[in-house]
């Protein structure tokens with residue numbers, strides 16, 4: 001699809017959601033394989049979900065996905081490599097011919113797993129999370145997490161597929177230059193610098209949306225909020241583009257020239273925004289097989305173990321919530337989410 005056709009279909013999809021809440025059939029899926037994790041990173045927005053059980057067994061995954069017609073899948077956790085059956089799951093999706101990406105802290109990937117990943121036919125991207133030079137990363141993500149992830153990057157022979165994902169925080173931004181130089185040295189080709197999703201109570205006060213009250217209480221509440229995150233950081237980050245052979249993406253791009261809206265958490269008051277995931281019709285499935293509209297919310301719309309996707313996807317409940325969101329220029333918490341875009 002060329003850019004014009006793509007943006008035209010995006011406008012059509014936006015209009016459809018605004019007027020009726022109706023969405024096209026999904027082609028992409030984000031699947032939460034587990035909410036368990038072996039680390040306890042300081043900024044992690046999933047802390048209140050950590051005890052969520054059970055996980056979908058491989059049989060249940062097969063039951064769900066044999067009935068879906070998708071092009072690609074993004075596997076996420078928790079930490080997907082805490083699952084004992086992760087290679088069987090990856091193998092199943094590979095055999096289905098789906099383009100596969102996943103995100104990992106890369107601290108649990110052993111040699112057998114590396115061999116397996118190397119022979120996958122449809123593996124597209126491995127997002128490896130690292131948050132700074134060793135000292136800073138390990139302070140945020142835990143002891144030895146830097147060494148393990150970097151060893152994976154260096155030894156896996158999968159460099160073309162690896163993207164490093166870094167969350168910008170008060171504690172790592174001032175050393176980001178040094179960190180990026182280290183990534184250049186180990187031949188990382190892509191880095192995403194993602195703004196931290198962090199909120200305080202006042203960001204929600206005054207919210208009129210009932211569905212927003214059903215958010216995960218801690219997911220976006222985090223006290224390592226950016227007390228001194230400054231616009232200068234972003235100007236500085238722009239200069240990092242001087243490194244050759246490395247692609248640095250700031251995510252979401254809406255804040256690139258307007259970092260004050262990020263700091264003040266008020267973009268939706270100034271301009272029309274939309275959720276890329278909802279507009280693109282990304283199917284989000286939680287660790288129990290239930291369809292979600294947004295993973296920041298408790299709301300689910302039906303289990304794919306009990307109902308078909310057609311019954312759930314454009315059900316009155318799902319259409320109504322999409323419409324409410326777009327009529328209100330999204331939730332207040334969307335103001336710092338990595339999925340927002342400007343209209």
Ligand SMILES: C[S@@+](CC[C@H](N)C(=O)[O-])C[C@H]1O[C@@H](n2cnc3c(N)ncnc32)[C@H](O)[C@@H]1O
Pocket residue numbers: 037043044045046076077078079080103104105127128129165166167194195196197198222
């Ligand atoms: C929740 S983790 C799950 C996958 C895996 N455990 C990992 O760390 O890569 C997915 C991504 O979200 C990022 N993340 C965690 N807390 C965040 C926050 N408050 N704001 C933005 N991104 C965050 C992590 O750094 C990671 O890159």
Ligand code: SF4
Pocket residue numbers: 037038039040041044045046077078079105129141
């Ligand atoms: S490794 Fe990922 S899921 Fe686990 S605590 Fe860290 S950011 Fe959260």
Ligand code: SF4
Pocket residue numbers: 274275276277278293294295296330331333334337338339340
């Ligand atoms: S932009 Fe809003 S609705 Fe979309 S994923 Fe983010 S928090 Fe959820």
